[in-house]
Amino acid sequence: MIVRPFRGLRPRRDMIEKVAAKPYDVVTTEEARKEAQKNPYTFYKITRPEINFDGEVDTHSDEVILKGKEVLEQFQKDGIMILEDKPAIYVYREEWKGYSQTGIYATFSTKEYKDGKIKKHELTRKDKEDERARHVKLMKAHTGPVFLMYRSIPEVDNLIIKHTSKEPEYDYTDESGIHHILWIVKNENEINEIVEAFKKIDAFYIADGHHRAAAAARAAEELAKENPNHTGEEEYNYFLAVLFPHTQLHILDYNRVVKDLNGHSKEEFLKKISENFNIEETEKFKPSKKHEFGMYLDEKWYRLTAKKGTYNENDVVSSLDVSILQENLLKPILGIENPRTDKRINFVGGIKGIEELERLVNNGEYKVAFALYPTDIEDLLRVADEEKTMPPKSTWFEPKLKSGIIVHLM
Structure with a gap:
């Protein structure tokens, strides 16, 4: 080179x-x-x-x-x-x-x-x-x-x-x-x-x-x-x-906040999520490993763990946490088809901490927030080597x- x-x-x-x-x-x-x-x-x-x-x-x-x-x-x-x-x-x-x-x-x-x-x-x-x-x-x-x-x-x-x-x-x-x-x-x-x-x-x-x-x-x-x-x-x-x-x-985490529940009640929303994720109510929660997500809704934190079958372990893009969240929750449940252009979703760099997610939901600006585990640098290299594309807002370098x-x- x-x-x-x-x-x-x-x-x-x-x-x-x-x-x-x-x-x-x-x-x-x-x-x-x-x-x-x-x-x-x-x-x-x-x-x-x-x-x-x-x-x-x-x-x-x-x-x-x-x-x-x-x-x-x-x-x-x-x-x-x-x-x-x-x-x-x-x-x-x-x-x-x-x-x-x-x-x-x-x-x-x-x-x-x-x-x-x-x-x-x-x-x-x-x-x-x-x-x-x-x-x-x-x-x-x-x-x-x-x-x-x-x-x-x-x-x-x-x-x-x-x-x-x-x-x-x-x-x-x-x-x-x-x-x-x-x-x-x-x-x-x-x-x-x-x-x-x-x-x-x-x-x-x-x-x-x-x-x-x-x-x-x-x-x-x-x-x-x-x-x-x-x-x-x-x-x-x-x-x-x-x-x-x-x-x-x-690489720091790159988190998501969404303005509404796409017409669902809180109970309907949690029920739909449970089809693809194990849900557990918890204290303030920052994911510590892949395929684990924090969700903040109505002043409560939940741990979401992706169930088997929600992603293809052999496909580097499908198995990224940003893809799992998009394809199993944001798109089918919240109706976010294109996170690049949808005005109902926003992205929060991990440098601001999960306290920023709480603040954005508590002040009514957003209804729900998702905390992600940071994308692994080896996954990024593999995506590039395979000439594939990561979903938008996958990495936050600091x-x-x-x-x-x-x-x-x-």
Whole structure:
């Protein structure tokens, strides 16, 4: 597999805490605007460029996106962000709540993505792909990384960790309590050692950022057509990502809340559930193993255990807990045919805890909540290897990757 060094655009060491920001899609425009009022150097000015305007604007318009590009260029002119003097690979570690993941920032081949060597496990929406591809083309940059993983090989993992004994360029803890450390590898022999090591690996896997990867490939295709001197080595043929060994990654539960019981009384609802699940009333309940679910209804917790025959043990997608819940409860009983589009269902990341499920039901916003056991990373890899697709909202990786730590200019 191809791992390619590049000249990263990154914040000056004393500015990293001010510039780096959460991914654009986990904050609202209003939240980004409030941050910018306190901190004029936030990367939201680039990834949420509508906050550079007063009042309502079309967030997808060329004018708004190009304003973000203008701010990025200004950050570079003002020395807030600096362009690396030569190609580098960046070793990066995140530490959070006792977990640690150490990988590399590099650029990766859009051709390998199109050839299926960078494997995916989710469907992408064409409209979102279009929007992100246009953003890449107008910005002439990848402003946020794709989150990749590879099947852990100790000798490769150790080769990366070897560089963490040096003096880091960044070492700080952010507002969410995540500790970020980054080392820069510029020595050509050391870079080549890393590049050669990854050539022995057969595939990379997308953990998070399917739309970013698809958009990068789409933008590369369009830019190649527009370039009569296209060689395949241009920067647009490569996209920004952070690559971690799969054994270090941490998937949290991704829970569900539903607004009503689809016309059923509580008694009817429980009776219908009992056809496919064993039900047991319990104290506050967080599932501790596969095929076990917590359900919160009318200020009571229930343990649901899937009965034999509700799923095919030999089919990786059918035996996922998100599939078991969807096919045996959400769809047939609650009438949620398509969880992607049905407005009666919502999804709650496990980082908020099951207390958030109780809160949403107790305040009347939702009628019932379901707590799931986190998807196993080996199941995710198997889905990708078998070229299958996970149901929507199957995985919640934590910690997330921030934007603005490194930018890839095209």
